[in-house]
Amino acid sequence: MNPAPSIIFFTTVSGMGYGMLAWLGLFGPLQLLSDRPGFVAPAMFVALLFIAAGLVSSTFHLGHPERAWRALTQWRSSWLSREGVAAVVTFVPALIFAFGWLFIGEASEVWGLFGLLASVGAVVTVYCTAMIYRSLRAIPNWHRGMVVANYLLLAAASGGVWLNAMLLLNRIERPFFTAVVLALVLLAWLSKILYWRDTAEPAGVSTAGSATGLGRLGRVALLETPNWEANYLQKEMVFHVGRKHADKLRLIAHFAGFVAPAVACAVIWTDVGWMNPVLAILAASSITLGLVTERWLFFAEAKHAVGLYYGVDQV
């Protein structure tokens, strides 16, 4: 699949935003974070900014952004529509919760209920996002439960890393939270390793033989494409990424997306004093870079069945 920058940006940044929101909405009411306005205001702001920026960027790849509202209508059948609805709906408790926390100074009680609702909304939204991909049979790499685990864990981990950084920037030490984040980074890593392991070789769900029905005649090989230069389908869905290039990027994703943030969290947990915020910021930057790389690969390495009509042997 063509790794379109707007979709990569959208899924990673809004994922981080929803991750942050989920932690804020869950741990805020439980008083596990901090009520200090110097933390709450920027944290809520950044979370909502990430979410909003992601959503806005997701409209960039639309042919008709002005009609984006129509995407809210088909929630009964479409995961994309459900994602849109969930995203919009989540804003309501999120904003109320933010208002209460910031202006009333109260994150628990009734306001906390909104926090929990926002947290649930964030999880549901990311789940919907994941389901958009997971539901596509035409892309066997994606048509697997691990995609949902990836999206949820990556959002939780990256949101957590960012939130941890914001806590530490305010010199608020929360070793418990750091430990939770560390655990999530490791879980996310595990889920991604499992995804990459499962998709290392094409699953052979479909082949040029099944796509054409000619498999019974022997090995099926493309002789001529219908058009000499690449068409929309090829440009959008038959993306080739070189093996060496992919390996390099995967190394970056492993290191920047998981190893570096995990090590940073572990070190922060042991408390290295003034280095804590520095490491937290580095962890946040690193996991962002790692996730963008991971997301690029998620798209670029996904083999769409239509490729079978354009020279791909199996998907």
Next chain:
Amino acid sequence: MTDLPERAPEKRLGLVIDLDTCVGCHACAVNCKEWNTGGYHAPLTDEQPYAAGTDGIWFNRVHAFEAGEGAAGRTVYFPRSCLHCDDAPCVTVCPTGASYKRAEDGIVLVDEDLCIGCKLCSWACPYGAREYDASAGVIKKCTLCIDRIYNENLEEVERVPACVSTCPANARHYGDFNDPDSDVSRLTRERGGYDLMPEMGCAPTNKYLPPRPARKGGEGGDEVLADAESPGGVLGWIDRLLSA
């Protein structure tokens, strides 16, 4: 509607494509293009029509494959267009209701006025049936020539999809798969019409007929002609023929 029709469509209109006679001439593809560039989805925009990077919208594209090796193998031309699936994922993923499957005949259509151009339907379709018109910002696709097959401004015999009416090799057939006596049902039955990628679970309406097996002898037991009995030398048999 984005939901698939609740009940099975009354008619299941679609195509049968005969890979045994398709010679890969692209007639269907180009005639489709010319009908449809002025039709329901007009225009089928072409980018860079006279330069490098030329790329246009086509609802029907003809691929060529080789199956098997050496002289024993086959070259098979393979026209590919929307299969108007019974279980069309392109419809259910649509967030706006622009993509829908008609309850009356099973045709999968896009209402361009509702399409936001998210392209997700094109991702959902394993068959590459949907194309994105960047200039219009919408997805366009085969309509089974919905503006021909019911068109009262056309003579009755012309009310078939453009690709079917133009195919010189009689490799495309159109009809109602719900009617067991239709050409398409009969051909599917008699010639072993099959689904593309059944594993995708889309239940395509269109069927493909496989190439007939190669015929390299064995019929009539022909192997080598026997020498004419020729008592009168090499031309003796002529004498006998003429004097008979």
Next chain:
Amino acid sequence: MASTASWAHPAAPAETSPHVSDEVKYTTCYMCACRCGIKVHLKGGQIRYIEGNRDHPVNKGVLCAKGSAGIMHQNSPAKLTKPLKRVGPRGSGEFKEIEWEEALTTASEWLGEIRKDDPRKLAFFTGRDQSQALTGWWASQFGTPNYAAHGGFCSVNIAAGGLYTIGGSFWEFGEPDWEQSKYFIMFGVAEDHDSNPIKTGLATLKARGAKFISVNPVRTGYSAIADEWLPIRPGRDGLFALSLAHELLRAGKVDVDYLIRYTNAPWLVIRDEGGAEDGLFARDGDGNPLCWDRNADAEANARAPGVAPALKGEVTLADGRRAVPAFQLMAERYLDAKYAPEKVAREIGIDAATIQRIAAEMARVAFEEQIEIDQPWTDWTGHRHEKMIGRPVSMHAMRGVSAHSNGFHTTRALHLLQMLLGSIDVPGGFRYKPPYPKPAPPGPKPAGKPDQVTAGSPMGGPPLGFTFGPEDLLVEADGTPRRIDHAFSWEAPISAHGIMHRVITNAWKGDPYKIDTLFMFMANMAWNSAMNTTGTAEMLTDKDPDTGEYKIPRILYVDAFYSEMVAYADIILPDTTYLERWDCISMLDRPISGADGAADAIRQPVLRPDRDVRPFQDVLLDLGFRLGLPGMTTEEGKARYPGGYSDYIVNHERTPGVGSLAGFRGVDGKSEGKGEVNPDQLQAYIDNQCFWRHELAPDERYYKHANKAYLEKAARLGFIPAPEPIVLQLYSEVLAGFRQAARGHGPVQPPDRHRERVERYFDPLPIWYPPLEEQASEDLEQYPFHAITQRPAAMYHSWGSQNAWLRQIHAANAIYLPRGRAGAMGIGEGDWVWLISRHGRVKARAKLMEGVNADTVWTWNAIGKRAGAWNLDPNAPEAREGFLLNHIIDELLPADESGHRYGLADPVTGQAAWYDLRIRIVKAGEGEGDETSPKPAPLTPPPSVGGRVGRLDYGADFRRRRN
């Protein structure tokens, strides 16, 4: 019926009955040579849709990719818009726009001077011309023999091979009996003339379960759907056919009755070694050929009804000479063990068992599965037959046979096979399309002899025709060619279509004389229509160092598009498209008949040109009038056809009662074939969807060469001179006559240096020899691969590249290599390779495939374009990656012992032997870039040629109108 829109189901019901068009006009397609009937839907002055005409005899409603892309042909930005005059050096493409009056005045001044001096100094060559009845007549009126169309580099081997043998031909003067044939063999056919009928026919055959065999080095297109594909080595079809003949003869599986009744197999051939008539037919005092009547045991007029001719046995004629039936010569030749399958298998590339089996299958179908139609008919002798008996084996052949230097004899070999099987114009066999069959060979003879060419006068006959013997050649007393293309000379005595591919080389050399003006129409001779493309461009721009003048002093060119050739002309006369003009597809030229009926057709203008262009035929008639050519000028000095081509189509009579169109003649419009001029004829055609067809009666449909009812009708309609039977020429006395001249007999003999060649290749029975390129190359092992081209189904010649839709399909071409051989050379998919012939090298991208003969590589023809030509962006793939094999094909063979260089052509017909090419393949180096080579400098279209759009939204207007 439609669902109503709601929040959950918002889609509006689709409009299912939109208005389609304001107007529908019928005309004839010209996106290739197939001439299908089309219906053009117009809406708001634009073409809404072009579809096949259901009622049309050629395509019966279907339409191919090319025809369907007619909209983009009309919409092309490569259209010329105004007459142009060269202002820069030739080839620079620097032009200024001029008015028509200036252009026509200039042209008529040039031509007028020539005509007064020596009309031969005009070389008038038309390319894919469908108005040769007009253009040939115009040349004749002008007085120059130097005229031809593109047949010489296209298909003259098939045409001449057929016309000299059976009085018809594969290609377009005949067709397989698609409805009844049970066994069909196709030799060397990719997309071709008869584009749609072949596709439809193959589907019909396959639906009936008939067996279809394709003999072709490449398994694409039609070959892809063959029941059996025989990957023959290029240039070996003739040997394959003769080996099949060997098998049939060996087994006695030949239709003796058919041979006796319809062929010259029983005719007695004189055996008189060293004598003047050796190899000619023995004839009686009236010139009738003789046979040996078995009943009378005496010689007899072979054409007399009731004789019982012998097919074997040497006899002594009344004059004491010995003679033997042609059949015996034939049988003895092909029964020779050298034609046995096991002897030839290796050469052909098809194993012996397969050859034997194919022969056995053919014999079984022909003789055990014969067709009998309960349709009485009467043969030319008056004998009534109760049934029509058919041998349902049919054949078709085209470019793969034609484009080899052994193509003429290969064609004859195929016809020989058909005769042996008795499958010519019988149910299930090959069938003639009226006005064929004609006598083999048909008339007329080519004009251009010294007494026929006079300054200021028309020539005494047509420039192209059929030679019957050495006396008909257009040569000087010393054997020097009289025509600039050397047609009808000893180098190519039966060059019935002329030799267009030699014109530029010869004119440049001044061989045999210098010309003044080269006048061309729709012939891309600076690119894909020329061999040695680079050399050709050099010849077009070469100057005489003494005078500073171009060696080809003046070039006048007519084209509708900015083709590669435009840059090399001095005056450009811009033509219309096929949708903007009148045309006739005439019985005098290449009509649209089918086996069951004679038919011709017209084109009518369906659009008015939106630019300052004129139909070529109008321009030609105007020029003719300006030159005062008698056929185009009345006695009062006025234009004879002031209405242009449409006026000519209706009012011109070739002979009394015979004009361009055979239908709706006579004052009442009811005469067919012959009849008085009907002033309303064109309207009658328009009312009949732009064609006319005369359906043959059931008893006229088969055995046309000997069918009394048919022959009488054909004579009545003017197809043949007299209702006489047409005898199939198993043995060609015409060829024997040329051979006798080479052996030193007769008043016209070849110069010594040609003798051996003429003697060898003018064998009266079909022969096979390796392609001349292979014979002439001393280091053939250096060039292990055959390299050939095919025409893609979706693109025709060069026209397609300016077509926005078709070029998306074929924007460039690759060289296809057999996968195994490529692997052995370390060449992978997409690698750049050099294709190297003895003449040069061209760089191409490799593609690998299974379905190709192991010694053969191939590519699509005429996809590569010169940068900037056809108003494509100079960086378009057509110029960057697309390539022409033409660059590495020499138009001449290597020098023989005497230093003479013959053309790379068939020695009988002069047909360009494109497919003789042999090459080696070398992987290109890493640093050699990713572009083709040679890549001549880009052309810049003149300013008057329109701009290119970056985005095309054809149809948006219709939508706006709809909303």
